Amino acid sequence: MAMEGYRGFLGLLVSALLVGFLSVIFTLIWVLHYREGLGWDGTALEFNWHPVLVVTGFVFIQGIGTGTSWEEAGRQGPGVPDRVPTEWGWAREGVREKRAAARERSRRGAALEGGGRAPRPGGRGPGRLGRARELQRWGGARGAGVCGETPIIVYRLPWTWKCSKLLMKSIHAGLNAVAAILAIISLVAVFDFHNARNIPNMYSLHSWVGLTAVILYILQLLLGFFVFLLPWAPLSLRALLMPIHVYSGLLIFGTVIATVLMGVTEKLIFALKNPAYSTFPPEGVFTNTLGLLILVFGALIFWIVTRPQWKRPKEPNSVLLQPNGGAPEGMEGSMAMNFGNMDKSDSELNSEAAARKRNITLDEAGQRSTM
Numbered sequence: 001m002a003m004e005g006y007r008g009f010l011g012l013l014v015s016a017l018l019v020g021f022l023s024v025i026f027t028l029i030w031v032l033h034y035r036e037g038l039g040w041d042g043t044a045l046e047f048n049w050h051p052v053l054v055v056t057g058f059v060f061i062q063g064i065g066t067g068t069s070w071e072e073a074g075r076q077g078p079g080v081p082d083r084v085p086t087e088w089g090w091a092r093e094g095v096r097e098k099r100a101a102a103r104e105r106s107r108r109g110a111a112l113e114g115g116g117r118a119p120r121p122g123g124r125g126p127g128r129l130g131r132a133r134e135l136q137r138w139g140g141a142r143g144a145g146v147c148g149e150t151p152i153i154v155y156r157l158p159w160t161w162k163c164s165k166l167l168m169k170s171i172h173a174g175l176n177a178v179a180a181i182l183a184i185i186s187l188v189a190v191f192d193f194h195n196a197r198n199i200p201n202m203y204s205l206h207s208w209v210g211l212t213a214v215i216l217y218i219l220q221l222l223l224g225f226f227v228f229l230l231p232w233a234p235l236s237l238r239a240l241l242m243p244i245h246v247y248s249g250l251l252i253f254g255t256v257i258a259t260v261l262m263g264v265t266e267k268l269i270f271a272l273k274n275p276a277y278s279t280f281p282p283e284g285v286f287t288n289t290l291g292l293l294i295l296v297f298g299a300l301i302f303w304i305v306t307r308p309q310w311k312r313p314k315e316p317n318s319v320l321l322q323p324n325g326g327a328p329e330g331m332e333g334s335m336a337m338n339f340g341n342m343d344k345s346d347s348e349l350n351s352e353a354a355a356r357k358r359n360i361t362l363d364e365a366g367q368r369s370t371m
């Protein structure tokens with residue numbers, strides 16, 4: 001499992017999980033021990049679902065669902081075929097023709113280079129290496145590859161690298177969908193509580209920033225689902241939106257942490273009157289510690305997802321999702337392929353072979369992902 005600083009990655013991941021889990025436990029202790037507990041009756045008990053659900057869903061689950069990985073897609077340049085192989089298998093138009101052409105070219109490529117696996121007779125396509133070469137030919141002849149990233153910590157777990165990209169994307173989408181549902185229920189709880197007690201809605205900065213984060217999160221989820229998970233979006237659109245998706249993912253996560261810290265402080269100022277918050281009561285100290293834990297969790301997640309060396313290696317059949325066609329930072333010398341260069345170096349071929357050994361074949365991945 002070739003991964004630079006693997007132990008460091010594991011150490012940080014375990015720390016993040018522990019700190020995140022501890023944050024959830026602290027929140028439960030806060031509402032169950034120091035506050036009134038939980039209920040759904042328009043009283044403070046209902047309000048208490050608000051911190052419990054946001055810390056569990058919007059902080060912890062979203063944090064685990066956040067990360068960075070290579071996105072597999074292609075760019076449509078002049079003369080580039082309008083569809084390329086994806087994790088869903090061969091894409092829409094002219095599938096048969098492209099399969100046949102790819103098989104033919106792969107066969108010729110394998111024969112010429114003496115390396116790659118020959119296509120399976122009657123198989124689903126030219127095979128993993130063949131497809132990689134196929135893409136290189138398309139890219140090499142007609143334009144540079146494009147590259148992109150999608151946020152998800154689970155992509156970074158080396159033991160998941162053999163899983164199909166579609167499965168990993170689905171886990172990513174699923175975790176974020178659960179986080180969104182919990183965040184929405186937490187808002188229903190606090191609005192219901194305010195309405196039952198005739199407390200004005202949306203007067204605080206906390207509520208403005210928080211609601212904005214929830215709306216952006218839902219938009220991000222929908223965009224991710226329709227553009228990156230479903231196979232129908234044009235590859236050029238994926239390439240265009242991927243940097244925005246990555247940026248907004250991190251921005252929303254950071255905003256959520258800030259909103260939680262504001263909310264916790266607000267609640268402590270409202271609730272701690274006698275003894276006052278300013279007199280260091282045990283609940284104040286305990287809940288301040290909860291705030292620190294959440295901050296540390298956010299910091300660990302940010303560190304993990306911004307390390308280029310811990311990205312899931314690109315699938316050999318992937319092209320890079322970067323609208324300008326350049327190799328992104330951290331990709332030099334990695335599995336990123338220089339599609340503008342038809343003559344591949346030995347080292348590139350070697351790394352391809354290594355990836356082939358490590359991962360299941362694309363054919364298998366395709367079979368799994370198109371179930």
Ligand code: HEM
Pocket residue numbers: 050051054055058187190191192194195200201202203204205206207208209210211213214255256257259260261262263264265266267270
């Ligand atoms: C109220 C969002 C986390 C404490 C609100 C409201 C929103 C909101 C939209 C306004 C409800 C209304 O006006 O009826 C969020 C989001 C959070 C979050 C998106 C997570 C990212 C927290 C946490 C606490 C908290 C962890 C800690 C207890 C409060 C309090 C209010 C409130 C005390 C009532 C006062 C106010 O409207 O500012 N929250 N909240 N919030 N929230 Fe949060």
